[in-house]
Amino acid sequence: MSIEIQNVNKRFGNFQALSDVNLSIKHGELVALLGPSGSGKTTLLRIIAGLETPDTGKVIFQDQDLNSSEVKNGEVGFVFQHYALFRHMSIFENVAFGLNVRSGKNKPSKDEIKERVLKLLKLVQLENFHNRYPNELSGGQRQRVALARALAIEPKFLLLDEPFGALDAKVRKELRTWLRRLHDEIHITSVFVTHDQEEALEVSDSIVILRSGKIEQIGSPDEVYNKPKSPFVFHFLGDVNLFHGRVQEGKAKIGDVHVETPEHSEIKDSEAVAYVRPYDVEILRNAENGIPAEIQYIHSTGRNVRIELKRQDTGTLIESVLEQEQYKELNLLPGETVYLRIRKAKVYVDDFSI
Ligand SMILES: Nc1ncnc2c1ncn2[C@@H]1O[C@H](COP(=O)(O)OP(=O)(O)OP(=O)(O)O)[C@@H](O)[C@H]1O
CATH class of the missing domain: 2.40.50.100 (RNA polymerase II/Efflux pump adaptor protein, barrel-sandwich hybrid domain)
Structure with missing residues (x-):
């Protein structure tokens, strides 16, 4: 699914959180929203998700307007900074959750659910952990379960808000490489928020650099790093x-x-x-x-x-x-x-x- 963000503006009271944001996200692309704290990354992600409404402008998915009710129907997979797994459910049940709560003909059979969950746990390399509970896993493993859970509903696109933010540096690094590989395998249109330059440069196909609610530059990691359009971008992407x-x-x-x-x-x-x-x-x-x-x-x-x-x-x-x-x-x-x-x-x- 491709995502087209057109002239999006968003204010909170007197504060202009996003100003005239225009962005095209291609089908299958992995895009990083990068910027300092308060630059509007999460607001933009929430607007893409339909959790927040822009004051003006719109988000178009594959040439059709998507409103928040369609989002609830399972078009979007979310992963947040805190993995928020259900503590009283096993890993298997956690991943199966989004499928188990479906009703009527939208709900897959028990065998289908089992097959899909085990396949996803294999994809995130946790196939032997399905009987465990979240508190029996490491932070990195829990975050991988959160990703498998988001993917279980077969979303059209995946939104990740600082997915590795709560993890220590070494685990973050491992998960980065792993996310890149996973994305190469499944090619789902994905947008992730980060304030970690290295993470954005290493993982994404395209980086959107935000500054005070405006897009400062959009480009491949190589473009933004080697051809920064402004001193801000240059500074933001490393020591200088x-x-x-x-x-x-x-x-x-x-x-x-x-x-x-x-x-x-x-x-x-x-x-x-x-x-x-x-x-x-x-x-x-x-x-x-x-x-x-x-x-x-x-x-x-x-x-x-x-x-x-x-x-x-x-x-x-x-x-x-x-x-x-x-x-x-x-x-x-x-x-x-x-x-x-x-x-x-x-x-x-x-x-x-x-
Ligand atoms: N619901 C809200 N009400 C009022 N102000 C808000 C609201 N949500 C966000 N803001 C403000 O909008 C600005 C952008 O917030 P946003 O969360 O999008 O930034 P961010 O780039 O994701 O920052 P961080 O990296 O710190 O999460 C911030 O100044 C924030 O205080």
Whole structure:
């Protein structure tokens, strides 16, 4: 099922929670709604679900308006942050719930229900747990049951609100990979809310970045990460250093450091800010065309080493990430003066506020 969101606006009292949201979700796509707290992600998800009505605009499913009563008929599978399984029901009964409560000819036979539930439990790799109760499972396993339960009603689309939010980092990571694989297998149109950039980048086909109720950018993980449309997106998708300077005819000049910015070749001379990821800040021992900086702290984070530096010209703090090998070669120590170069930057000329 494809979902078309057209000119959706939503206010709560005086507060504009969503402004003119337009979004097309293709059939079978896995879409992440990503944004800081309060940016409107859950409101948008609830509008898609029919749990909230937009003030203006509409949501069209496969060319037909879907109202909330149709949602109740089981078009949508939900998974929330807290798995909310029924504690007094076994895992089997939990997954079967949505089918057991059906009535008349909509209710599958006992054997059909059994077959479908066991198939789903196999899909979420919990086939041997059907007799257990929720309190006998780990958080990650419970969340997988919640997903199986949502899928049991064969929804046309799946909505997930921070599905892994309540879990610890390691389990979150495992479930992410697992959700991606599951989606590749069943290809159900899915929308999930997250404020975790890594989760969105790793799992989804397409990311919608929301900021104060407006869509800031829509694109594949690769597009939003490598071609962020605004400083906000750049900042939101990872650690970043800001270097203030000027752009002159396709070159950003930051002190003695020059970075090519062909996209700004028509600009004669303007103030600009270069956004640079920590692993694109190069550290050199020699001074030639580098920005002098003093090493403040060195933290090893396993595979990488994070170096905090202070620019000597402006006093700004800069973060660089090196691979262990590079770090060993450079033989760096806190208190030393080194020189910074920018390997790659995204340069913004006009609106560089975040
Ligand atoms: N029922 C409501 N009544 C009043 N204000 C609301 C209501 N629901 C949401 N809001 C407000 O709308 C804004 C957007 O809320 P929403 O839950 O969509 O944000 P979010 O991006 O999902 O945030 P979070 O990541 O914190 O869950 C928030 O400022 C919130 O306080």
